[in-house]
Amino acid sequence: MSDNHSHDHDHGHHHHNHNDFTDYKAAVKAYRDSFASKEDVMNDAPDPAVRDMVRYMDEQGVENCFDRFDKQKPHCTFGLAGVCCKICSLGPCKITESSPRGTCGADADLIVARNLVRAAAGGVAAHGARAREVMLTLKKAAEGDVNLPILGKRKVMSVAAMFGLSTKDKTVEELAGEIADILLEEMSRTVPGPQKTLQAIAPPERQKTWEKLDLLPVGSYHEVFEALHQTTVGTQGDWRKVMDQFFRLGLAFSMNSMVGGSIAQDCLFGMPQRTTVKANLGTLKTDTVNIAIHGHAPMMATMVIETARKEKFVKMAEEAGATGVQFYGVGCSGLSTLYRQGDVIPLSNANGSELVIATGALDLWMTDIQGVFPGIIDVANRYRTVVVTTNESNRLPGAEHIGYRRELEEMDKLPELADQIVTRAIERFKNRRDVKRHIPPHEVEAEVGFNLNTLDHHYGCMEPVASALINGEIKGIIHLSGSTNTRIVFEKTIVDIVDILLKNNILVFTNGCASFPMAKLGYCSTKALNKCGDNLQRFLKGEIPPVWHFGESIDNAHAVGVFRAIANYSGHQMKDLPFASVTPEWFNEKGIDEALAYRMLGFDSYHCVHAPVQGSKNVQDFLYGGTTDLLGSCMNVDTDPQKIAEKIIADFNEARSNLCWR
Numbered sequence: 001m002s003d004n005h006s007h008d009h010d011h012g013h014h015h016h017n018h019n020d021f022t023d024y025k026a027a028v029k030a031y032r033d034s035f036a037s038k039e040d041v042m043n044d045a046p047d048p049a050v051r052d053m054v055r056y057m058d059e060q061g062v063e064n065c066f067d068r069f070d071k072q073k074p075h076c077t078f079g080l081a082g083v084c085c086k087i088c089s090l091g092p093c094k095i096t097e098s099s100p101r102g103t104c105g106a107d108a109d110l111i112v113a114r115n116l117v118r119a120a121a122g123g124v125a126a127h128g129a130r131a132r133e134v135m136l137t138l139k140k141a142a143e144g145d146v147n148l149p150i151l152g153k154r155k156v157m158s159v160a161a162m163f164g165l166s167t168k169d170k171t172v173e174e175l176a177g178e179i180a181d182i183l184l185e186e187m188s189r190t191v192p193g194p195q196k197t198l199q200a201i202a203p204p205e206r207q208k209t210w211e212k213l214d215l216l217p218v219g220s221y222h223e224v225f226e227a228l229h230q231t232t233v234g235t236q237g238d239w240r241k242v243m244d245q246f247f248r249l250g251l252a253f254s255m256n257s258m259v260g261g262s263i264a265q266d267c268l269f270g271m272p273q274r275t276t277v278k279a280n281l282g283t284l285k286t287d288t289v290n291i292a293i294h295g296h297a298p299m300m301a302t303m304v305i306e307t308a309r310k311e312k313f314v315k316m317a318e319e320a321g322a323t324g325v326q327f328y329g330v331g332c333s334g335l336s337t338l339y340r341q342g343d344v345i346p347l348s349n350a351n352g353s354e355l356v357i358a359t360g361a362l363d364l365w366m367t368d369i370q371g372v373f374p375g376i377i378d379v380a381n382r383y384r385t386v387v388v389t390t391n392e393s394n395r396l397p398g399a400e401h402i403g404y405r406r407e408l409e410e411m412d413k414l415p416e417l418a419d420q421i422v423t424r425a426i427e428r429f430k431n432r433r434d435v436k437r438h439i440p441p442h443e444v445e446a447e448v449g450f451n452l453n454t455l456d457h458h459y460g461c462m463e464p465v466a467s468a469l470i471n472g473e474i475k476g477i478i479h480l481s482g483s484t485n486t487r488i489v490f491e492k493t494i495v496d497i498v499d500i501l502l503k504n505n506i507l508v509f510t511n512g513c514a515s516f517p518m519a520k521l522g523y524c525s526t527k528a529l530n531k532c533g534d535n536l537q538r539f540l541k542g543e544i545p546p547v548w549h550f551g552e553s554i555d556n557a558h559a560v561g562v563f564r565a566i567a568n569y570s571g572h573q574m575k576d577l578p579f580a581s582v583t584p585e586w587f588n589e590k591g592i593d594e595a596l597a598y599r600m601l602g603f604d605s606y607h608c609v610h611a612p613v614q615g616s617k618n619v620q621d622f623l624y625g626g627t628t629d630l631l632g633s634c635m636n637v638d639t640d641p642q643k644i645a646e647k648i649i650a651d652f653n654e655a656r657s658n659l660c661w662r
């Protein structure tokens with residue numbers, strides 16, 4: 001059974017139904033050997049500003065995530081393979097050749113599946129908690145508990161119609177309140193019943209498929225609860241059943257956390273607009289009060305931007321010797337505010353935040369929730385950037401806290417809190433004029449804010465896009481998202497894959513953390529049309545960029561809306577079309593759910609990072625191929641971006657030939 005070196009993979013497939021230890025150990029070690037180093041980032045990162053900043057920090061002796069990643073080497077193979085179990089105190093247990101089961105008797109399949117489900121539950125909770133805050137804010141705004149206008153009036157009306165609410169004699173505020181109640185109830189319910197959002201949004205074919213497989217979720221809260229329940233010691237013993245709970249998490253994530261959160265946000269703040277901005281570090285000014293917006297929940301950021309535009313603060317900034325207050329976006333809150341309020345310059349995703357701070361150009365760094373690495377504090381101290389946390393779920397020792405209280409109490413104090421933050425930024429500007437600035441001179445233009453509304457405005461409807469897909473001007477469309485991962489040269493596989501796909505006439509939708517390299521390297525501009533194949537160029541007509549930027553991470557909901565509209569015009573199901581989800585450099589728990597949510601919809605997913613499943617041949621085979629029969633989709637992983645791009649092209653060609661399209 002345990003032939004050491006001479007085994008061949010095909011042969012391995014036939015029998016071993018328990019874990020083949022030798023197999024996984026070699027695979028994980030080879031994977032570990034492929035990990036990038038800081039040196040690689042300095043030499044090969046596609047963004048010259050990134051290479052510059054990593055080198056500069058190195059010279060300055062300031063540590064960042066690339067240093068810390070290198071210091072973690074060699075990475076623990078048990079952890080990487082997913083076969084380390086710390087669920088109970090009979091452990092920790094690890095699967096080795098001589099200990100193929102944990103103390104309780106759990107084997108590699110069960111341990112790997114349980115770990116994966118717990119990570120997915122974390123992702124649902126993260127996006128869900130953020131969505132809940134927005135829903136709750138919408139409710140408070142609707143009921144007059146907080147003085148925020150409901151800006152998405154048209155969205156409120158369309159969602160009311162979608163939910164079948166009677167609109168007679170009701171104000172927009174009343175309807176917004178009812179919508180918030182529905183969204184909150186669906187997310188948190190304990191009593192099973194139909195999910196209105198799912199029924200209204202998901203294609204009927206999908207709903208039948210999920211129902212047949214018994215995967216319909218009760219709601220996000222319950223499915224996270226049940227995932228934690230099933231994975232406690234001595235509970236669910238069947239790894240395949242654990243994977244069913246994994247699927248339910250994927251649906252809860254997409255219906256409540258993503259779609260629900262997106263609906264609430266559009267109702268509250270209005271639909272994103274198309275706008276063109278400058279991007280990358282070269283945009284950093286030295287004569288303005290510079291505030292970074294970092295995180296994932298844009299409520300406070302929205303208020304702070306409005307506040308800084310008030311006469312009083314414009315004057316205060318001038319008196320301090322600045323020409324104004326400028327906002328910069330790091331991560332999703334920055335994107336969210338950018339395409340709704342304008343004039344927020346996108347700089348980096350969360351993983352590059354230390355590089356941004358090290359420019360010395362930021363006076364105040366405002367964070368809300370998620371993607372906030374504790375490592376930023378040391379860098380901020382070094383350059384005397386004040387870090388302000390605004391959310392009780394996301395505090396940092398060493399930061400100043402200016403936020404509303406837990407459970408969103410005193411949200412009506414938002415304007416005062418925003419005043420304090422802007423005042424603090426101006427003060428800090430005055431007191432850190434002597435800090436050395438290092439600003440790499442790279443900046444480009446980026447167009448952002450694509451969604452069904454803005455695209456309908458451009459094309460009239462999605463019919464021209466569907467026609468271009470059918471006639472082959474567009475070979476296929478990918479949704480590019482996820483984050484960046486230190487295992488890979490920062491942003492490199494994202495760029496490499498997109499370069500190959502554009503040449504092959506594949507259109508790219510993007511949003512969230514993976515969209516930053518696209519925005520700051522010029523892909524979200526019509527200037528990037530020369531990167532495309534002839535057919536795609538013909539379709540884009542020099543009017544529209546080849547990479548359509550949809551905004552922040554939850555705008556996956558908007559991207560799926562466009563995929564669905566194209567599918568409707570094509571007369572086919574989304575799952576049968578040349579559509580794919582591509583998250584080459586995902587790293588966090590939400591990244592697991594995001595790709596899963598797409599697979600639930602029938603999109604294949606593509607990655608250059610392995611999930612921690614290599615320790616179980618059964619779970620890995622199931623996830624990487626075995627789900628096709630159930631869901632019509634599977635997960636493709638290869639550390640080589642060229643191979644991933646080729647696989648996408650081959651799969652799109654196959655989908656097209658199945659549809660009898662050329």
Ligand code: SF4
Nearest residue numbers: 085088091093102104
């Ligand atoms: Fe070990 Fe089982 Fe406890 Fe996990 S649940 S730590 S495998 S005894």
